[in-house]
Amino acid sequence: DIDDVGRKYHLELVLENTLEKDSTVNCTAEVLYHLSNKNLAPDVHFTIDGELKNTDEADKIFYNRVKSLKKELVAENIPDSHGHVSPEMEPIHLLAWAASGYVIWQNSTENTNFHLAQIKHVKQVKRSDEYLEFDYMILLHEMVSQEIIPWQMTVLWHPQHGVQVTQDSRQPKHAQE
């Protein structure tokens, strides 16, 4: 606890590559939750002890594949009800996961625990520059309240420039329930 500032956590964690379970890397981080303005995202500082796997090859393949599509990519329900993700959609799923990490960070407090539950809908947005743009509608599961929160996010990606969430907004829960 830091008087008048907030609460700081020191973390030692191990990052595991979900695509290659044996590949792990140590990480230390400091997370500060602000006392005054609860709407401020927590401050995060981290150091990674080692190197993350190089994905240039796979990135290039995915980038070229999407760039060469005749029609904009559109998909829904990833994973489907049975937990399946088709191989073609796996990069779209992973991209959403990375992007939702940003959204989750921006909206976390000491009393929330978010996970990406599902991509409800994703639509590629045509761009004239080299970036790929996707408009996602995702469902976040918040563990403490058990709520399913629809969230819209616009994601930019480029093999050399990484992931960016340029716009995101929480959506109202459908009154259909």
Add this chain to the structure above:
Amino acid sequence: DQVLRITASNEEQVTLLKMLGEKTELQVDFWRDPTIPGHPADLRVPFSSLQAVKIFLESNGISYNIMIEDVQELLDEEKKTMMKSRRLERSTSTFDFASYHTIDEIYDWMDTLVDGHPSLVSKIQIGQSYENRPLYVLKFSTGGSNRPAIWLDTGIHSREWITQATGIWTANKIAKEYGHDPSITAILDSMDIFFEIVTNPDGFAFTHSSNRLWRKTRSINTGSSCVGVDPNRNWDAGFGGSGSSSNPCSETYRGPYAHSEREVKAIVDFIRGHGNVKSVISIHSYSQMLLYPYGYKTAPAPDHQELNELAKKAVSDLAAVYGTKYTYGSIVDTIYLADGTTVDWAYENGVKYSFTFELRDTGRYGFLLPSSQIIPTATETWPALLDIMVHVLEHPY
């Protein structure tokens, strides 16, 4: 038609018999041909030729007896058995445990499980859901009268599909292993197991038809457009605290009053009525945790130490299968404050060994766990369940 067993006593009679077979108008056929004297021959005789054949044999002094009185009867019997075993085969050994099923498929499978193990498994109905679906419980019992019992439930939160799927596999495993696995055999020789697999059928049907991520029951809330009550906040244990919501639109809405939900009331009535339930194990997902009371308060349960030791052992045996790591502890310490839960109610109603499982995973797929993980999940959970059940058996109270 009849089948006659005929024994020729000399060569002449053997020849006569062979000639009988040649008489096409009689339409007889040998199931076992006449060979040498003293060796029986079996002859099928159509009803219409019976009298003629018998007169022939008797007038020639050839001894015979009726082996099969009525061939058709045997054929009918066989057909019935074949159809029954084909149905069974199509079911208990060809049921796909590695995929997710609809409520109808699960209810049909329950019947085949009972058919396949009629002296061990029976199906009872403990009530009806809000939308009038039957609430079925599988009873595993080797006899006795109101033996001490273990209660298991899966699917109380309908979106937790891995739980109903694990329930099916586990129920099948219990039936299969009785008489083979020493632990489950010892358990069932003295205790009964009651297993409710689709504890929230309305919610489950809704996850198939409309919203895969539906959690609650489907009861209509007066004065609100929002449907459903969280069945794991509706029990009368710490009911109405800050570990549940008073808002019908909330996923943790506690309901208008404790046990307002038919799905919950049915279990309450059953366990109270039974009077001899020694353990309640309620299975949820996800988070990979093994939890015990309390959820509604921070004060440790009186049996905290024993429950903690047992949880520790169970989690260790679970991890030994595929390395899946679970955390364990009281609900309030390990996951969050939650009131009106199943296990808190059970514990406060005399059921010492009350546990909740939170199965795979820890968030990567969450509720949408790939079906390829059903069997691994059920397989690793089995030793943990056995640890608890064996402990219950060995610590009567």
